[in-house]
Amino acid sequence: MRALLAVLVSLVLALAVSACGSDDSDSKSSDSGGGGEKAGSEIKKNPANSGKSLTVGSKNFTEQYILGEIYVQALQAAGYKVKKDLDLGSEQIAYKALKGGQIDGYPEYTGTSLTSFFKIKTDAVPKDPDKAYQEAKAKYAKQGITALARTKFENTYKVGTTKDIQKDKLGGATKLSELKPDEVAKLKLAGFPECRQRTDCYLGLQRNYKLKPEFVSTEQTYAALDNGQAELAAVFSTDGKLTSGKYTVIEDDKGLFPPYNISFGIDTKKLKELGPDAEKVIVDVQKGLTLKNMQNLNSRVDIDKDKPAEVARLYLESEGFVKKGS
Amino acid sequence: MIVPTVLAFLGDFGEGLDFIFHERESVSGGVQVGGLGQVGGLALTHVEVSAAAMALGTALAAPIGLYLGHKGRGQFIATSISNVGRAVPILALIAFFIAFIGVGFTNVALALTLLAIPPILTNTYVGVRQVDRDVIDAAEGMGMSGSQIIWRVRLPLALPTFFGGVRTSAVSVLATATIAPLANVQTLGEPVLNPQTYGFPGTIGASIVVALITLGTDAGLGVVQRLVTPKGIKLAQGGRNAKGFSIPLVRRREQPT
Amino acid sequence: MVFDSLAQVPERDTGASDQCVAEDGFCPQWIVDNFGDYVQPLLDHTYLTVVTVVIGFAIAFSLAILAHRQRWLTGPIIGFTGALYTIPSIAAFFLLLPITGRGNTTALVALVAYTLLIIFRNVTTGLRAVPAETVDAAQGMGLTDRQVLWRVELPLALPEILAGVRIATTTTVGLVALAYLAGGDGLGRQIDAQITFKSNVALAGGLCVLLAAVLDLIILGVQRRATPWMRAAS
Numbered sequence: 115m116r117a118l119l120a121v122l123v124s125l126v127l128a129l130a131v132s133a134c135g136s137d138d139s140d141s142k143s144s145d146s147g148g149g150g151e152k153a154g155s156e157i158k159k160n161p162a163n164s165g166k167s168l169t170v171g172s173k174n175f176t177e178q179y180i181l182g183e184i185y186v187q188a189l190q191a192a193g194y195k196v197k198k199d200l201d202l203g204s205e206q207i208a209y210k211a212l213k214g215g216q217i218d219g220y221p222e223y224t225g226t227s228l229t230s231f232f233k234i235k236t237d238a239v240p241k242d243p244d245k246a247y248q249e250a251k252a253k254y255a256k257q258g259i260t261a262l263a264r265t266k267f268e269n270t271y272k273v274g275t276t277k278d279i280q281k282d283k284l285g286g287a288t289k290l291s292e293l294k295p296d297e298v299a300k301l302k303l304a305g306f307p308e309c310r311q312r313t314d315c316y317l318g319l320q321r322n323y324k325l326k327p328e329f330v331s332t333e334q335t336y337a338a339l340d341n342g343q344a345e346l347a348a349v350f351s352t353d354g355k356l357t358s359g360k361y362t363v364i365e366d367d368k369g370l371f372p373p374y375n376i377s378f379g380i381d382t383k384k385l386k387e388l389g390p391d392a393e394k395v396i397v398d399v400q401k402g403l404t405l406k407n408m409q410n411l412n413s414r415v416d417i418d419k420d421k422p423a424e425v426a427r428l429y430l431e432s433e434g435f436v437k438k439g440s
Numbered sequence: 441m442i443v444p445t446v447l448a449f450l451g452d453f454g455e456g457l458d459f460i461f462h463e464r465e466s467v468s469g470g471v472q473v474g475g476l477g478q479v480g481g482l483a484l485t486h487v488e489v490s491a492a493a494m495a496l497g498t499a500l501a502a503p504i505g506l507y508l509g510h511k512g513r514g515q516f517i518a519t520s521i522s523n524v525g526r527a528v529p530i531l532a533l534i535a536f537f538i539a540f541i542g543v544g545f546t547n548v549a550l551a552l553t554l555l556a557i558p559p560i561l562t563n564t565y566v567g568v569r570q571v572d573r574d575v576i577d578a579a580e581g582m583g584m585s586g587s588q589i590i591w592r593v594r595l596p597l598a599l600p601t602f603f604g605g606v607r608t609s610a611v612s613v614l615a616t617a618t619i620a621p622l623a624n625v626q627t628l629g630e631p632v633l634n635p636q637t638y639g640f641p642g643t644i645g646a647s648i649v650v651a652l653i654t655l656g657t658d659a660g661l662g663v664v665q666r667l668v669t670p671k672g673i674k675l676a677q678g679g680r681n682a683k684g685f686s687i688p689l690v691r692r693r694e695q696p697t
Numbered sequence: 698m699v700f701d702s703l704a705q706v707p708e709r710d711t712g713a714s715d716q717c718v719a720e721d722g723f724c725p726q727w728i729v730d731n732f733g734d735y736v737q738p739l740l741d742h743t744y745l746t747v748v749t750v751v752i753g754f755a756i757a758f759s760l761a762i763l764a765h766r767q768r769w770l771t772g773p774i775i776g777f778t779g780a781l782y783t784i785p786s787i788a789a790f791f792l793l794l795p796i797t798g799r800g801n802t803t804a805l806v807a808l809v810a811y812t813l814l815i816i817f818r819n820v821t822t823g824l825r826a827v828p829a830e831t832v833d834a835a836q837g838m839g840l841t842d843r844q845v846l847w848r849v850e851l852p853l854a855l856p857e858i859l860a861g862v863r864i865a866t867t868t869t870v871g872l873v874a875l876a877y878l879a880g881g882d883g884l885g886r887q888i889d890a891q892i893t894f895k896s897n898v899a900l901a902g903g904l905c906v907l908l909a910a911v912l913d914l915i916i917l918g919v920q921r922r923a924t925p926w927m928r929a930a931s
Contacts, residue, residue, distance in 0.1 A: 203880070206467070206636045207799075230467075230636070307621060307630070311471045311637045331624045332543045334893050343542045410706045417719045418709065419727070419894065432706050445796060452795070520913070526867045527909030529874030531885060532902030535892045539721075615785035619875070632788050633878075640795070647788035654783040 157191040167195035171217035183426030188399040219380030225372035236313040239372035246373040264375040272363040274349035289367040303327040304338035305348030322370040354413030402433040456644025486627035492549040497556030505564025522558035543623040563605025567598030603665035741882035753812030761820035778814040790879035799880025812865040819861025823854030859920040870909040
């Protein structure tokens with residue numbers, strides 16, 4: 115009994131000591147900046163902003179954490195006091211937080227806002243990214259929220275699979291319209307729980323492509339592909355795992371999915387308070403967000419287990435928005 | 441402040457009941473959710489996976505508890521493992537099983553089984569231990585063998601405490617099965633965990649159904665517990681403890697759960 | 698706005714040393730390097746557990762003393778706390794959201810509600826198990842009812858009471874792992890954030906178990922010190 119207590123105490127102490135010891139800065143970023151011109155110029159700290167503060171939120175998955183951190187750090191570089199409230203939850207929770215004043219702004223996808231907040235049916239969403247953005251902007255404006263300029267990249271749903279499965283079980287199909295419904299009916303599709311009920315996800319596959327695989331509800335869609343529990347998966351175009359070379363996506367050639375560009379939605383009154391820098395910083399800092407870069411950043415968090423804050427910093431530095439080591 | 445909250449809550453409660461009985465469109469549109477058909481299906485799965493876990497958990501825990509209790513060994517281990525076992529986060533168990541067997545019914549059933557074992561193990565052990573030494577002596581004096589003592593003396597006298605453990609376990613398992621949708625098992629937790637699809641009435645409706653199922657199971661097992669309590673013990677327990685708690689009186693040394 | 702010649706974020710270094718992590722395996726080196734990130738969640742987890750049990754005990758104990766005097770209250774209290782007990786904590790988290798918002802408060806309310814029955818039951822059972830003769834003897838010695846309660850009945854009931862506290866504590870540690878669903882803190886968020894990463898799950902889950910073991914032993918220690926006559930008996 116005493117021996118057990120002694121073992122437990124020493125175990126706790128040992129762990130505590132090792133925790134204190136491992137405090138080194140573990141930056142894995144190589145210093146060879148990418149090729150090509152830098153996308154951005156350094157954000158200058160404006161003393162006029164020092165008295166102004168805001169709260170930036172985000173939803174609860176990797177890309178949102180990274181985006182949130184990017185905006186937070188960029189705004190801080192411009193001299194604002196920024197509070198973080200990342201990891202709020204699903205879009206409904208984030209939207210409620212924004213309307214209720216718990217946060218001042220967060221990055222949302224245009225397609226998501228139109229279908230989830232403004233109740234526009236998936237088929238009725240404009241397929242053109244700019245039109246979709248304009249419509250979202252107008253609807254947000256009625257709620258007292260300003261939807262700032264959209265990003266170029268979009269993060270849309272894709273039907274993913276492994277290269278092996280594509281060869282063996284899908285007959286090498288690269289487009290969703292090439293898949294045969296009666297064969298797909300024998301397969302399984304892994305998707306996050308909500309996908310099953312969404313017209314821009316599982317339900318859309320049924321309606322637009324007549325595809326009805328069995329739905330496996332799980333957040334770990336890639337794990338399901340890996341261990342054979344599903345042959346298809348509802349994945350996201352900017353997923354880090356898609357860069358690993360093991361997976362591939364099947365094209366949505368009929369254009370089922372609406373556009374999903376990021377637009378930072380911010381309380382209109384707050385935006386006026388913050389002055390012109392806020393909008394400029396947010397819109398500028400987005401310029402380097404390409405599909406490839408997003409996949410890279412997401413991979414660093416999902417696969418390499420880096421911290422979103424570090425990865426955001428890496429992005430800002432390599433694009434020239436902040437000076438290294440500042 | 442309180443009155444509007446209470447009224448709002450009652451209103452939500454009504455909406456929850458409505459969810460159970462009437463279909464409606466999901467929050468994001470495009471599909472119907474709710475209604476007896478769907479809720480019934482979810483409830484059935486909920487009970488199935490819980491029952492599987494209880495069956496397996498009892499099958500594993502009872503014999504071990506019985507054996508250890510009879511031998512009088514391993515009290516500290518049994519109680520401690522049992523106690524600390526309650527602290528293993530169910531999420532970790534599910535994640536652990538995902539790594540080896542993926543998502544699905546087996547995963548959740550196994551995770552819930554591990555959750556079910558501790559109360560049954562401890563209570564079986566204590567129930568067997570607490571049989572009066574005099575009674576055992578008398579039985580031995582009558583010439584009963586070891587196994588006869590187990591089956592004819594210890595077991596019947598231990599049944600009330602044993603069922604107490606089963607009750608505690610069942611409530612725990614039914615409550616935790618709410619999290620099964622994370623591993624693709626569509627229990628009543630599905631509307632609870634996905635309010636963005638089912639809406640707040642969905643969360644309330646599903647919670648009402650889970651609470652009812654759990655209450656019913658607890659009450660039902662309570663009846664069974666009273667039925668299996670040998671008449672002699674019921675008389676002995678008599679006045680001071682006639683309320684039929686899930687924890688019957690025990691002696692000082694060992695504590696049931 | 699020209700987007701053409703954009704800088705790329707540096708290519709990832711997928712060296713062999715990161716293979717274990719990339720494959721979501723069990724990586725002792727990663728655990729050692731990143732253990733620091735689990736300290737705050739562990740402290741939050743401990744805080745939530747301890748506060749829950751303390752508040753739960755305060756309420757349940759008071760109710761039990763009340764029911765000790767007014768026996769008829771036992772049934773209704775059991776009914777009420779039992780009802781709270783049967784509402785799954787996860788459901789309670791979501792149900793409370795509109796009232797208490799996201800965060801630790803919601804989690805605490807649900808967690809405290811869950812412990813009430815366990816503790817109430819054990820305190821009551823402990824008190825009722827005190828032999829009538831002992832109470833009579835004490836009253837015979839001239840002690841008032843209150844003195845009998847605090848100097849005789851409660852000390853004798855202590856093992857049963859603390860057994861209940863132990864169970865409530867360890868159960869709460871397990872439930873706090875789900876508090877993140879209500880926006881609360883704790884190790885649960887760590888687990889969920891990287892649920893396929895074995896190192897993460899093992900570490901966070903292991904810390905929960907460790908916490909429970911430590912708290913359990915502490916209460917056991919209190920029990921042993923507070924009931925010296927038990928040691929003599931066993």
